[in-house]
Amino acid sequence: MVAFSRKFCTTRSPLFSHKQLFQLQEPQQNQPFIPFSQLQQRKLLESQLISVLHGCNSLKQIKQVHAHLFRKGLDQCCFVLTKLLRMLTKFDVPMDPYPRLVFDQVKRPNPFLWTAFIRGYSLQGPFTESVLLYNCMRREGAGPVSFTFTALLKACTAALDVNLGRQIHAQAISIGGFANDLYVGNTLIEMYLKCGVLDCGRRVFDEMPDKDVISWTSLIVAYAKSGDMEAAARLFDGLPEKDMVAWTAMVTGYAQNGRPREALEYFERMQDVGVETDEVTLVGAISACAQLGAAKYANWVRDVAEQSGFGPTKNVVVVSALIDMYSKCGSVEDAYRVFEAMSERNVFSFSSMILGFAMHGRADAAMRLFHEMLKTETKPNRVTFVGVLTACSHVGMVEQGRHLFATMEECYGVSPSVDHYACMVDLLGRAGCLEEALKLIKTMPMEPHGGVWGALLGACRIHGNPDIAEIAANHLFEIEPNAIGNYILLSNIYALAGRWDDVSRIRKLMREKGLRKNPGCSWVEAKKGVIHEFFAGDMTHPKSTEIKRALEDLLDRLKEHGYLPNLSSVAYDVSDEDKKRILMTHSEKLALAFGLLSTNVGSSIRIVKNLRICEDCHSVMCGASQITGREIIVRDNMRFHHFRDGVCSCGNFW
């Protein structure tokens, strides 16, 4: 522990010997007398210099001011030098050597100058240097001031060193009650929260004599990050004056916790009460729309963005969020439009766009963009590779995927993570190389997670391999015992193989664990963007009779074109007639029939489904797109399917 050691601090520059340091502590005896008029002139000059410094926008200009200080005899003026140091920090000038030199030339730094110097190291590191300097400052008898503690605490936050933070906290209490200062208190809260000690942050908050909206917001964010949105909402309700940042914290909190509806509720409410929105708020709302996948909300947020003056934004974060949103709302074209218009692209924008293409089965576009990216300064990261590998996977480009996976480390410096292994298992599995996929899992250098086994299980469903499926499922039942999807998938695979005893064994297992199947549910947008919801087997919609008739008509016409119900899509051991009846009422078929009824001829139909689309529905969608001439876009829980002229963008490969 370096903090507050009794050892003499050695970080002060070699310009000073120990002896000199002690001499400096003695009060200066013979202060020269300065007449009042000169003093006034000097003050004027100082404030002029400060405004000059404020306007500097390069290191060179700051150096010029520094040289000027010497000429004017102000080279020891802490007031101006503090500003100078702060400007150097602002431009991220490395503390060594120049800012350090500036500081070392000052014989008697005042507490503010000390603090500015300490702050520099708190922002850049090495963080231990901040503490050493603090010791040094105390030894020289200067300060501290409240900023000193905020600077030190910032260093602790950056270093995630809560032990050091506690010591600073103790110092702040023991030296003149600095812990009661609002800024110090807020920084203390932030330090504890960032270090993951939520209860300590809460205690500081509860004990603070004066709190402001910043104190509340820090805590709200911490609860949100810990996943406790209820606690966050309780705090938010008690917050007397809610500003834009506090509202934004709630919007993004819900968005980050996978609760997009509530995120948008807060977004709407903040507009109702007349709080401004800025780009950060928008990013939260945009990300909520992406999760929801409904174009209606996306358009609404876009309108709000335009009204708030952030229409054609250049902010790279906003646009990257937009790319993701448009892709997930079904329009990869819109996503690409905003991507193309970007003046500045970073790894987020590229990766999001690549993932967007991958999600929509546009592997060629994804690969082209990837190669375009390689020509830029932007280096691909792990997410980028997840994107290209899934792109390969969804269209069965096995060799390309294998090659990328094999070379990603040596060529691009990204070492394969579990997620990349999951992509590879998916790629091999979908292509039918189940044995090879299993072998890959066994030779992985890390512990496979649910995604890896899940990919294998999914592939076993496509290729009907109950034996390997059992291996995968048994691992999954251990890793994620309550994930219902795994049980259903395995039981479907058994059903496909006609192993009905095993089916009932799994069903029994599910019952024993108290797991209940999620009902299939689909949404479709009718006229005016109204969203209608359909559950599997649900005939409660007011237009049920018409929907049923429309669906029967459609299926009859499809049968003339050779459609046969795919009875193996029903994983119950019931009669074929019952299977047909069950198939008829799958939620996506109801949504499709309603969509056909309630939208204009020629317009496209957008359906969102909570589960994976079944094979029978998939082929019905294909056929329907052909005989009705409509474009049908289905987003299931995995990916997008664009049905047009009888063909799906996934190439019947999902």
Added chain:
DNA sequence: CTAGGGTTAG
């Protein structure tokens, strides 16, 4: 001086 931001696979 102190609070809020985007991409990940089954």
